[in-house]
Amino acid sequence: MPTMPKIGLLKGLGLTLKTALTPATTQQYPHVKPDLPPRTRGVIALMEENCTVCFQCARECPDWCIYIDSHKLTVPPKEPGGRTRTRNQLDRFAIDFALCMYCGICVEVCPFDALFWSPEFEYSEYRIADLTHEKERLREWMDTVPPPPPLEVGATSPKEVEDGHKAAAKAVEEAAEAARAAAQAQQPAAPAAEGDQQQAAGAADEIDQATFDRLVAEGKSERVARAKAKAAAAKQRKQSGAQAAEPAQAEAQTAEAAGQAPAATAAPEGEAATFDQATYDRLIAEGKSERVAAAKAKAAAAKQRRQAGRDQEGEG
Amino acid sequence: MESIFTFDSLLFTVLVKVLVIVAFFFVAALVVGYLEHKVMGHMQDRTGPMEAGLGPVKHGVGQLVADGAKFLQKEDIIPRSADPWVFALAPGVALVPTLTILVVIPFGPGVWAENLDLGLFFALAASGVTVIGVLMAGWASANKFSLMGAIRDAAQLIAYELPLVLAGAAVALQAGTLSLVGIVERQNELLLFGAVPVWYGIPQFVGLGLFFVAAMAELNRPPFDMPIADSEIIAGHMTEYTGLRFAFFLLSEYAGMVVLSALATVLFLGGWYPWPGAELPDGPLGAVIGTVVTLAKIIILTLLMTWARATFPRLREDQLQTMAWTILIPLALAQIVVIAIVIVVLP
């Protein structure tokens, strides 16, 4: 027996009306890309250089969607009279994403860090066969792999990360040692070098807030902005380091080496993130996703740097 | 007053009237459908259609046009065991009555196709014909779910046509005329306690509620959509339909919302008058203002139907029948009695 309308019906009406008057939570997906966490299992990327064709991934895959072909390559001896060696040359590495169940076991078992997850997910195809990504395509995804997220408070870092931290600390320690030696040799250079030292120690996470804000305002993704800001901060540090080191340079050869050492340790961290704006703009214009473009631009910048380094060496 | 669509040539007059009605029918259904998409979307914390647009205007304004184009391309499937003629005719039979009601509905002073003396009678009678199309569809589909839907629809219509007619009868009683134009004009002259100008919706608030609920039930609008309850009987009589024929059923639902909202506006909410006792200027200006006012009232009523749809679960068929026969119909009868007594007692 139905009852006459009561307060319960009105409550529901009130809720829908209230919802109608508040902004909707809909994400305008193709226009606004989702902000995916770095651990998202979107697509598997292959770092081809690291692959030793050990077949671990293909064996562990629960639905056998990884295809690997290889042949043995004879490597001539390094020294005359030495033994020739053989190594595996990867001919084909393909993942059939139509079969893949995105469990991540292959990424987990890879002993040589050749497989990574990328959050990229826009690779649907009209033909199912096109979902088999060959190694060239898988290598391209590598550009979109984000760094792993920092862990929550109380977490125990994996051994590799711990080792990395120790190595970094050791390098900083050595640089400081050198700086102190230099300072003892030449008094005026000491403060500058030590100042640099402190900066370098804290530099790893330091970002240039102004740059960051500007880039975010320009509509860059937070990830890109952070990387660029970090680079900017590193650049500033380097400049100040160079300025500080200048008097020392004039006065003592040893001091120069010491003054630049900390800046040099900070540089890779910052420079790895610098990227080539021209390449980035071009790729965006071509319709590539922001993430891909940023990664590729980064790679281009690194290439230029390497080229520049070689040129300098050549001149030297 | 003559209809503004009246010309010297009878043939031309008929042609113009038919064109105007058909054009209004489609445009109104599209507008109401679009509003429902958007408003219900926002009530459900989403945005509704955002892409299909007309030119630079996006926000899905062209969504229903695009849907229509899609329906046109769909294969027109007639099941092998279906009764092909009846199956093919049913959507038309369901659609045409709604179209014919538009003939008698006045939208503004002079803005109507025909001012029948029996306008209200005609409108309510025509609205009852729709069910024949539904029964035809349900029977001809040769599908158990279709048949159950059609029978539910027929049962529902019988139960709800009655409160609808009784609520309308009370209005006719008070107005002393069955002409819809006459009802609007009489209504505007009504003075409550001899002083306060009101529309029939105030003294007959019970009738207004009954009419509105019965209209929703007759249109199979949630929470009274048992004949097409998707989780129980798939889509009722529309289960086997595809393409344009399916679109016709959808169109008749949206057009039905417009037509019954228009009837409620005319009967209870003062028709084309913006407020009780208002006077509109003569000539084209009055016609335009009147039409805008009527359309605004219609849209508000259709939005109320959308609101109910977005909020309520559906009733059960037997609960609906119980509600109709034990609550709505006695209420409607009681109201007629009260109105009749008041009219006799108060001159």
Next chain:
Amino acid sequence: MSETLASETSAGGVLPGAPGEALQVEVRGEGELQTQDMNLNVGPQHPATHGVLRVVIDVDGERIVGAQPVVGYMHRAFEKLAEHRDYRQIIALVNRHDWLSAFCNEVGVALAVEQMMELEVPERAQWIRTMMCEWNRIMNHLMFVSSFGLELGAITPMFYAFREREDIQHLMESATGGRLHFTYTRVGGLKDDLPLGFLKASEELVPVVRRRNQEYRDLLLGNEIFRARTKGIGALEPEVALDYGVSGPSLHATGVAEDSRVTEPYLKYDEVDVAVPVARNGDSYDRFQVLLDRIDASCDIIEQCLANLPPGPISAKVPKQIKAPEGAIYVRTENPLGQGGYYLISDGGKQPYRMRMRTPSFNNVQMIPHLLQGELLSDMVAIMGSVYFVVGDVDR
């Protein structure tokens, strides 16, 4: 008068609807008043069955006089497949039979293997597992809150519940990398530790879920139409429920507070307060109310997990190739839909000799014929929507 008619459509047999068999249809009355039951196939492709459960019902008008669920349309041989997969692969596999309780399934298998290997799982991993189980439970319940509303014709709860589900999925994705199939558990612990910001995000999300849960009460529980549709519909007696092996919210709605989180605690459930909401009548309304109450109860457990999470490692030392020692074990867990059981027999190899899963949905579906008897066709959706099953979990 009663006789058997051969229906025009070919159907019937052991499984109703098998080709070439006659339907058993009852004929009543005589002459012009003679009526005959109609045989109605609900599913496997029907909007009410959310999945491919098929229920063959006999109806007299709209009244259901007989019903029989037909299962197996989604049988994917998970148990057989598990005999040919190692334990890590099985964890990826059991994510998928009940796709709405992926994490709870993973934990069940991992617990079974760990207990066989007598592994000591680190505290932190156990707390995180407990918390994730509860997040998963909320996600699962929200899904059924939405679908139950939808089956009764209220379309709005669907969109509201998916809004919260989306938030929780995003949270889970940041830790596990998956939105539905988490594959986060490993034998001996977890795949990774939580990412920075997860705890804060969890803390902020819990009150949101609580507040929204109240909205469902306003929208549905308090609604007169909803009450008219569900009160007294599909009432299940506690004895019958226990006989059928019904578990989870459907059992709690009958007043039996059997919940292995309390009666046989696993993970860290013995160190937190687990509220088991129960109701009395066992009808559709009670089942739905219990479901909403369980969301609140899970919120409480998550808050306790957040407060108690200790620092430390998240994985025990395990050999590279995991091999369970010879023997058998049965582990039961309280999955979102009810009692989940994992019976594992190992011959000492890296793959189980046999794995048998006791899934709650299968037992819950069994009571459908009992509940449908004598109800109206419209009540069928109110009952089937509140029995809470996942077809993948029924068929496996």
